[in-house]
Amino acid sequence: MTDGYKAHGKHLIAGEWVAGSENFENAPVEGAAQRFSHGTPAHVDAACKAAETAFLAYAETSREARATFLEKIAEEIDVRGAQITAIGTAETGLPAARLEGERGRTCGQLRLFASHIRDGAYLDQRHDEALPDRAPLPRPDLKMVQRPIGPVAVFGASNFPLAFSTAGGDTASALAAGCPVVVKGHPAHPGTGEIIADAISAAVQACNMPAGVFSFVQGGTLEVGQALVQHPLICAVGFTGSLRGGRALYDLCAARPVPIPFFGELGSINPVxxxxxxxxxxxxQIAEGWVASLTMGAGQFCTNPGVVIALDGPDCDLFVQAASKAMENAGPQTMLTSGIAEAYAKGVAQTEAENGVEALVSHAAGDRSAAGNIYQVSGDDFLANPGLSHEVFGPLGLIVRADNAEQMAEIASALEGQLTCTLQMDDGDVSQAQGLMPILERKAGRVLANGFPTGVEVAEAMVHGGPYPASTNFGHTSVGTMAIRRFLRPVCYQNMPDSLVPADALPD
Structure with a gap:
């Protein structure tokens, strides 16, 4: 199962592998289960204190040193590539090709952030020179630069065991910014989290970084997550997960004596x-592409296009027929956990119970598997049933048949915040699309023309976020180089001697 790697089931705290008194088991799709230590508030406290101790030294490292560190993490992950794939496929049921591609993305974004901080533009460095002779009042010398905020908590995601978890985008961007990281591993793939933590630990040692710059505490209980977001030394939180869980943690962050930002990527139906x-x-063609996107990875993507809105009529009839046929030909897939499969089955039942919903393709879910389901509903019934706008995590698609262009715009206006909105359009649709665009750009962080949103490019211009409930902070992104801004704050130095100003604040 593990290609020579046997998990030891411990937590990584400031360079030391630490056990606990209670354990839990993973639930692999194949092979024997392995035991892992339950994290505790005491583990969290030790990790956060180590991160705070490391912060002063790590925040002062050069951009070149941090870039080299990020590249070394990527190198150490690649060295463990075969083992990571073996553990990841066993724990999640994802195919090897998907895990290998995700590992490439994970290492790619680490190297992208290395390049990004070497460039230095992210520092937004500004300098207003002193004007001592200005009337009626002189102007002081002002230097401004972005500075790291302090220790950051990161929650591993269930659906991306590599790219959004232990060494994922949140961790990469926080480390790039100069912030130590404490990761709460996801209990769905503890072995995968552990081996990635081992790779980061090796990079910490090789680059002579402070031991507390990275810690990894296995999940398994709500108490651990609560202790992490409420710890007074944590300065920000990165989270990818459910709306319910994310909102609970967000509320805890806001209720702290000193509130901190919670950067949560939560839920989205990604309308097309x-x-x-x-x-x-x-x-x-559109119908077949939609079903392919809808069923990719068993529908377990945050950008899964769960709802399409079309004008009622013969063309919509053809779309329904083609989509139904494509879905019937798509077989069942293994889901990440039995809990996710159970939640998907509940989502299917809730959809079928809504007024006016007609089942086109309906399959029963297995213990840890799911087959695709497609439903249709009128525009009137969609608008009258807010529950149809809630995300169902899995391969469930809903076709909304709007009466006319005006009702299509009404549906767009009624949407909650989204990660993405997509227009499938040709040249003859420009006029109607122009009417929708002012609505859609207020609803989503990314607006697409043609194609489908599944798959998020890691690039300078990418935005993976959006108005609530897509995310808890619409001004930021969790993918792309702009993600680093979440873990920085501007500091102005007035009439400060250069010897007391960070090197990054000094003019070239």
């Missing part, structure tokens, strides 16, 4: 608007 000219020319 099917414009009439596009439907007239390629309804079948």
């Amino acid at each position: 608007f099917l414009m009439p000219a596009a439907m007239a020319s390629r309804a079948q």
Whole structure:
């Protein structure tokens, strides 16, 4: 199962592997289960104190030193590539190709942040020179630069065991900013989290970084997460997960004596608007592409396009037929955990219970598997049933048949915040699309023309976030180089001697 790697089941705290008194087991799709130590508030406290101790030294490291550190983490992950794939596929049921691709993305974003901080533009360095002779009052010398905020807590995600977990984008951007990180591992893939933590630990030692710059505490209880976000030494939180869990942690962050920012990526139905000219020319092609995106990874992507909105009529009929056929041909897939499969089954039942919903393709869920389901509903019934706008995590698709362009715009206006909104359009749809765009850009962090949102490019211009409940902070992104801004704050130095100013604040 593990290609020579046997998990030891401990926590990594300031460079030391530490056990606990209670244990839990993972639930692999294949092979024997392994035991892991339950994290405790005491483990969290030790990790946070180590992170605070490390902060003063790590925040003063050069950008070049941090860039080299990030690259070394990527190198150590690649060295363990075969073992990571073996453990990851066993724990999550994801195919090897998916895990290998995700590992490439994880290492790629580490190296991207290394390049980004070497460039230095993210520092937003500004300098207003003193004007001692200005009337009526002189101007002081002012230097401004972005500085790291302090220790950051990161919660591993269930659906991306590599790219959004132990060494994922939150960790990479926080380390790049100069912030130590304490990761709460996800209990769905503790072995995968452990081996990635081992890779980071090796990089810490190789680069002679402070031991407390990274700690990894296994999950398993709500108490651990609560202790982490409420710890007084934690300065910000990065989270990818459910709306319910994320909102609970967000509220805890806001209720602290000193509130801290909670950067949560929560839920989204990622609506796709099917414009009439596009439907007239390629309804079948769009339907097949939608189902392929909907079922990718058993629908366990935060950008899964769960709802399409089309004008009622013959073209919509053709779309329904093609989508139903494509879904019938898509077989069941293993889900990440039995709990996620159970939640998906509940989501299916809740959808079917809503007024006006008609089942087009309906499959029963297995113990840890799911087959795709497609439903349709009128625009009137969609607007009348807010529950249909809630995310169902899995391969469930809903076709909304709008009466006319005006109702399509009404549906767009009624949407909650989204990670993405998509327009499937041809040249003849430009006028109607222009009417929708002012609505959609207020609803989502990313607006697409054609294609489907599943798959998020790690790049300078990417935005993976959006108005609540897509995320808890619409001004930021969890993917792309702008993610580093979450863990920085501007500091102005007035009439300060250069010897007391950070090197990054000094003009070249």
